[in-house]
Amino acid sequence: MNLTTTLHAKSFTFRDVKDVLARANEEKSGDQLAGVAAQSSLERVAAKQVLSNLLVSDLRENPVVPYEQDDVTRIIQDGVDEQVYAEIRNWSIAELRHFLLDTASIEDTIKRISTGLTSEVVAGVCKLMGNLDLVHAASKLRVPATCNTTIGLRGTYSTRLQPNHTTDSVPGVTASLLEGLSYGCGDALLGLNPVNDSVGTMTEILKRFAQIKQEYAIPTQTCVLAHIKTQIEALKQGAPMDMIFQSIAGSQKGNEAFGFTTETIQEAQALLKTHGTSRGPNVMYFETGQGSELSSDAHYGADQVTMEARCYGYAKAFAPFMVNTVVGFIGPEYLYDSRQVIRAGLEDHFMGKLSGVPMGCDCCYTNHMQADQNDVENLALLLAASGVNFTIGVPAGDDIMLNYQTNAYHDAAAIRDTLGLKPIAEFDAWLEKMGITRDGKLTELAGKPELIFGRAKP
Amino acid sequence: MTQDMLVDLIVKAILEVQAAEIATPAALEHTPPASKSEVTSARIGVGRAGTRLRTDTYLQFRADHAAARDAVYNDVPAELLQQLNLPEFVTQCKSRDEFLTRPDLGRVFSEQTAKAIAAHNPQPCDVLIYAADGLSSKAIAANLENILPVLTESISQQGLRCGKPFFVKYGRVASMEQVAQLTGAKVICVLIGERPGLGSAESMSAYMAYAPTVGMPEARRTVVSNIYSGGLNAVEAGAYVAEVLGRMHREKKSGVELNEA
Numbered sequence: 001m002n003l004t005t006t007l008h009a010k011s012f013t014f015r016d017v018k019d020v021l022a023r024a025n026e027e028k029s030g031d032q033l034a035g036v037a038a039q040s041s042l043e044r045v046a047a048k049q050v051l052s053n054l055l056v057s058d059l060r061e062n063p064v065v066p067y068e069q070d071d072v073t074r075i076i077q078d079g080v081d082e083q084v085y086a087e088i089r090n091w092s093i094a095e096l097r098h099f100l101l102d103t104a105s106i107e108d109t110i111k112r113i114s115t116g117l118t119s120e121v122v123a124g125v126c127k128l129m130g131n132l133d134l135v136h137a138a139s140k141l142r143v144p145a146t147c148n149t150t151i152g153l154r155g156t157y158s159t160r161l162q163p164n165h166t167t168d169s170v171p172g173v174t175a176s177l178l179e180g181l182s183y184g185c186g187d188a189l190l191g192l193n194p195v196n197d198s199v200g201t202m203t204e205i206l207k208r209f210a211q212i213k214q215e216y217a218i219p220t221q222t223c224v225l226a227h228i229k230t231q232i233e234a235l236k237q238g239a240p241m242d243m244i245f246q247s248i249a250g251s252q253k254g255n256e257a258f259g260f261t262t263e264t265i266q267e268a269q270a271l272l273k274t275h276g277t278s279r280g281p282n283v284m285y286f287e288t289g290q291g292s293e294l295s296s297d298a299h300y301g302a303d304q305v306t307m308e309a310r311c312y313g314y315a316k317a318f319a320p321f322m323v324n325t326v327v328g329f330i331g332p333e334y335l336y337d338s339r340q341v342i343r344a345g346l347e348d349h350f351m352g353k354l355s356g357v358p359m360g361c362d363c364c365y366t367n368h369m370q371a372d373q374n375d376v377e378n379l380a381l382l383l384a385a386s387g388v389n390f391t392i393g394v395p396a397g398d399d400i401m402l403n404y405q406t407n408a409y410h411d412a413a414a415i416r417d418t419l420g421l422k423p424i425a426e427f428d429a430w431l432e433k434m435g436i437t438r439d440g441k442l443t444e445l446a447g448k449p450e451l452i453f454g455r456a457k458p
Numbered sequence: 459m460t461q462d463m464l465v466d467l468i469v470k471a472i473l474e475v476q477a478a479e480i481a482t483p484a485a486l487e488h489t490p491p492a493s494k495s496e497v498t499s500a501r502i503g504v505g506r507a508g509t510r511l512r513t514d515t516y517l518q519f520r521a522d523h524a525a526a527r528d529a530v531y532n533d534v535p536a537e538l539l540q541q542l543n544l545p546e547f548v549t550q551c552k553s554r555d556e557f558l559t560r561p562d563l564g565r566v567f568s569e570q571t572a573k574a575i576a577a578h579n580p581q582p583c584d585v586l587i588y589a590a591d592g593l594s595s596k597a598i599a600a601n602l603e604n605i606l607p608v609l610t611e612s613i614s615q616q617g618l619r620c621g622k623p624f625f626v627k628y629g630r631v632a633s634m635e636q637v638a639q640l641t642g643a644k645v646i647c648v649l650i651g652e653r654p655g656l657g658s659a660e661s662m663s664a665y666m667a668y669a670p671t672v673g674m675p676e677a678r679r680t681v682v683s684n685i686y687s688g689g690l691n692a693v694e695a696g697a698y699v700a701e702v703l704g705r706m707h708r709e710k711k712s713g714v715e716l717n718e719a
Contacts, residue, residue: 029559165498172498179502332558367526367654368558368593373519396501396515398522403655405523414509447506 001058005049012046017062020054021120022303023047024127026343030291030304030334037303052094052128059093059120060085064302064310070252071262076119076313084116093124100125100137100354107140114354119250119313122351123306131382134346138353138386145282145358147221147242147321149424151188151389152358157421158390159412160324160360161186164193164401168201170208176395177212178449183409184416184436187427188322188360188390189285191223191245195401202226203239210240210277216434216453219426221278221321223285228260232268235275242278243321244268245285247292250310254298265318282321282358286311289326290344291334304334305347312355322390323357325349328365328376329404338375341365345379349388360390364406373397373405380407384415413442499657522656529596529651529659530558534589534625538599542606544589544625545578547571551628564630567640575640579621582642585613585703586621587649590629594651597662598625601685601692602649605662608696609647616704631665631679635672645706646670647699652683660686664699668712678713680706 003014014020022036024047031037038044060080063073088096099105099113114122129137144152151158163176173192180186190209194201202224209222221242226234228246235241246265249255255262265284272283288311293299299307308325315323325348328341335341345361352359363379365371380391397408415421422428422440431437434452435445445452495502504515511519531554539546548571549564551557557564567575579586587609589602606623613620621643626633634646645668652661663683670678680702685695706712 033560033562163500165500169497172495172500175495175497175502176500179500183506333561336559367523367656367659368530372523394500396504396511396519398501398519398656400498400500400655400657403653403657405656408511410506410509410511417509442506442509447504 002053003050005046007042007046007049010042012043012050014047014050017054017058017120018064018302020047020051021064021124021127021306024051025303025305026127026340028290028304028334028340028344029332029336030294033333034294034299034301034303036301048128051124052097053092054124055089056085056091056093056096056117056121057089059124060089060118063118063120064306065251065300072251072255072310072314075262075317076310079313079317080118081115084113088113088116093121093128096121096125097128097133101133105140107142110140110354111356114356117354119309119355120306122312122354123309126305126309126347126351129350131343131346134350135382135386138350141353142387143353143356143358143389145319145321147278147280147282149187149219149221149426151321151424153424154387155422156424157384157388157412157416157419158188158360158424159185159393159407160189160191160322160390161409162191162193162392162394162399162406164394164399166195166401168195168205170204173205174208174212177209178453179395180393180409181218182436182445182447182449182452183393183413184423184431184442184446185393185409185412186218186220187423189221189223191225191285193225193402197226197230199230199234199237199239202230202234203237206234206239206241217430219424219430225285228264228268232264232271235271238275240277241272242276243283243285244272245287247287248311248314249288249293249296249298250307250314251293251298251300254293254296254307257296257298269318282319284318284320285322285324286315286318286320287324287326288312288315288348289330290348291330294334295330305351308348309351309355312352312357315357316355320357322360323352324360324362324390325352326362326364327379328369328371329362329402331366332369335369337370338365338372341369341371342375342379342382345383346386349383349386358389361388362392362406364392364404366404376405376407377411380411381415381418384419384421413446417441519656526654526656526659529594529654532595533627534591534595534598538603539625542603544623546625546627547575548627549629549633554628557628561630564628565632566636567633572636572640575624575637578624579641579643582644583621584618584643584707585645585647586623586637586641586643587613587647588624588626588637589649590626590633590651592629592631592650593653594659594661596654596659597651597686598649600660600687601662604692605649605685605696605699608693609700612697612700613703616700618704618707634665634667635670635674638667638670639672644669645703645712647703658686658688661689662686662692664695666699666703666706666712668706668710678715680712680716
């Protein structure tokens, strides 16, 4: 394994695989904060060059967190298809990149090879890709999943409708929810982030979601994103739940900081089989985001792209319905500006798909970052072109509870219209039936929930 | 719940102002958006221009974002600090940019500044209150002069010795650890600007701890948040925060431990 290179008459030597991976990253404030980033632009490229010549086996044999210490590493390593791995273990990371971009490599070919990759390999090849490489390679892949409906089929583009409210007021949430539906949002999920993480609050909201879903026969999924343990308790007490949500990290230590273990997820899955309200089989919803491991000191000196890839490797073991990278929520100490946010969004989507999870993205920013609404509109359009499963929709882009901005309810229709994409088929038919769209275009009723839902049922 | 009841609820939820009667599609297209809902401050009932936001909605959003950005990036006015007689101490951050990207530097002071902080409060006190800009200078500008007199007076009324307040520029919550170490204050309270949302950039928090030490668990901090005219107003907040600080001093604990007591 060669960890040395010469670039522009300057010689560079890297400590180990973890060091190469970190320094090969595109510039991220979080890697700088962690003290693992390249010290110069030239060093960054030198690391990419060294990385391009490393073998798939070099990366597999050097996980950034030791196998013995970490169940995320164990789940990823034990999940590798050894037969496929044997075929590709001697490929260099450059060769893997060429394979992914090769016009002869179609979806099935890539998906077969991807079963032989660990998360470090997925992250490694990502670091050798330009933004258009990431868009193009990801666009070859679709990762559908089924809860009540099927998300992620080619030609579709879905949204999670996020009707958050500052006090979890049921009428307030309802008003936002119906507004969002009236713009064609919500085919992936009607999903609320509660202020109050309690069984009582989440059950109240879930019951309202279920009523509306039933009343208007809406083919979709619902979820209240409380802590996994609160959700398990609510499910035991009979709350109507299609799926269970949890934020995850790329190391066991990070997951423990989030207050759960692998056993907790297994318990949630088993409980949903017997008590859940959805068809399945995909009933988990995970959220991730570059930098979360560093924020809980659970990154083991690794860079944030590699840790993020490990989230997807871990998520895959639970066959989720949705994985959502909340890309710009964490703040400028991890992703400084729109350039870094857009890059991270494209990386996460690519890595998620290559890992085999149904990937979506909350294209978002906080007010202390160097980013604005134009940037999340850019990112959503780039991801929709890459075949992302879903993005988020909130009223006019402003989430009044989480105090950050993401895509507006309006954006889904604009993006579908611009790129010729459709919602999930059953939801599409529902929109037509309710008069919200006609032949896929918003009608004069769209955006007027009082006229769509206020009328007595026919 | 019957179907009719549900429909009623929904209609009530949406309709503070009933939209125009169903008329021709052309008339609908030009119906002005409904006025702001009473059930939520979310930007609903905003109408649309094709698939996009109407110009008024778009510009209102831009204006609110601009105000939030200014709250993060502008300094607390020097006149306010003068008027309140608060000396300014700067953390190890050299710029706003560094403050935003290096949370570790926003909690520590240089040797020279540390000496000045210690000299400002040479005698150990029972309760020390100071302000920090945090992520919103506007929050400090809007609330500090209202909350500070209430706080110091209520602390004195409880028979506790209140330290001399000051202001920390580029300050994070965890700056309280070094401040406690430098001044020997038993209970520390930092009034700090919260990360602004689009709705308001004036929200301030009071973070408190009994004898905070570097590396202590976050669970040892107590916080009162949402202090601004649209949430918990500064005067009321002052009385409440003073009461909590008094309790911390009596019971010699803070955070989760204080709640369990």
